[in-house]
Amino acid sequence: MIAITGANGNLGKATLFFLLKAANPSDLVAVVRDPSKMNELSSSGIQIRQGDYENVSSMEEAFDGCDTIMQVSSAVYGEQADRQEKNVVNAAVNSDVKRIVYVSTLNPGKEKLFRAAVTCGATENAIADAGLQYSFFRNSMYMETIPLFVSNALADGKIYYPAGEGRISYASRIDIAEALAGELLRKRSGNEMFHITGAEAAGFDTVAALLKSEKGLDGEYTNIPDDAFAEVLLDLGMSEEEINFYISMAQSIKANEFAGVHDDLEKLLGRKRKSLKEFIREL
Numbered sequence: 001m002i003a004i005t006g007a008n009g010n011l012g013k014a015t016l017f018f019l020l021k022a023a024n025p026s027d028l029v030a031v032v033r034d035p036s037k038m039n040e041l042s043s044s045g046i047q048i049r050q051g052d053y054e055n056v057s058s059m060e061e062a063f064d065g066c067d068t069i070m071q072v073s074s075a076v077y078g079e080q081a082d083r084q085e086k087n088v089v090n091a092a093v094n095s096d097v098k099r100i101v102y103v104s105t106l107n108p109g110k111e112k113l114f115r116a117a118v119t120c121g122a123t124e125n126a127i128a129d130a131g132l133q134y135s136f137f138r139n140s141m142y143m144e145t146i147p148l149f150v151s152n153a154l155a156d157g158k159i160y161y162p163a164g165e166g167r168i169s170y171a172s173r174i175d176i177a178e179a180l181a182g183e184l185l186r187k188r189s190g191n192e193m194f195h196i197t198g199a200e201a202a203g204f205d206t207v208a209a210l211l212k213s214e215k216g217l218d219g220e221y222t223n224i225p226d227d228a229f230a231e232v233l234l235d236l237g238m239s240e241e242e243i244n245f246y247i248s249m250a251q252s253i254k255a256n257e258f259a260g261v262h263d264d265l266e267k268l269l270g271r272k273r274k275s276l277k278e279f280i281r282e283l
């Protein structure tokens, strides 16, 4: 059986839909904090189990009888994220899990600027150290996050963000979900590490230019200081930890930690991946 954590989230749910096209539903387990969030799939035949990353025994019970799991990275910040992800690995070790397909980030490691990259690096190490078989999906940014970066730009085309000339090799979350489903169903004997990116890396000036050419907006990117960005986040009611997280993300982009371009996604899909231009045209 295959278990998907974060199964009601964007990536988890999309992966489940691809799995449902190819697998027997009774072989699939959706692990969620709140099973009522899976009501739309309650008659699909998949098993819906409760599990919270904060509670190791709930995750162990959720993984019961599952030999393969997809571990969706934590949705919180800092040390809480480190602890939650370690909990999921420990639960896998203590249950029937043999193989983890882990949703990581493009450049994980404790020396990276992006705070989530520190968490992902530690989790990759924990999985490898535990002797579990693994496939790591080192994902670049999802295209679907662009509206979050540039929310005002969708109205007037003006992007204000502190990423300098940093570029991002955006990949479509739907393409990633399809590739994850394929990987979960593949019989592998060894470990794999995939660098999941788009076919090109684009700066925010390119995103602004695409908003102009594809959407007819008066696209323009302005690089703002970190402090000004932090003030905007403070006005949105974010905690200091959240603000530090988002500043670390911008600094990471500026340092081109998300700029790498690799072919792994197309190889896994066996077709071309979605382009940034197509995505922005459809926004």
Ligand SMILES: NC(=O)c1ccc[n+]([C@@H]2O[C@H](COP(=O)([O-])OP(=O)(O)OC[C@H]3O[C@@H](n4cnc5c(N)ncnc54)[C@H](OP(=O)(O)O)[C@@H]3O)[C@@H](O)[C@H]2O)c1
Residues within 6 Å of the ligand: 005, 006, 007, 008, 009, 010, 011, 012, 032, 033, 034, 037, 051, 052, 053, 054, 072, 073, 074, 075, 076, 084, 103, 139, 140, 141, 142, 143, 145
């Ligand atoms: N590469 C990128 O551009 C990018 C962008 C955004 C996020 N991410 C990372 O990729 C992951 C998946 O992305 P997504 O778009 O699918 O995010 P998402 O829609 O926010 O989904 C996150 C999932 O994790 C679950 N979750 C959160 N805390 C949990 C806990 N304590 N125990 C069990 N489940 C918990 C959520 O459940 P609830 O509904 O109960 O909260 C949700 O199902 C994110 O969690 C984040 O680490 C990457």
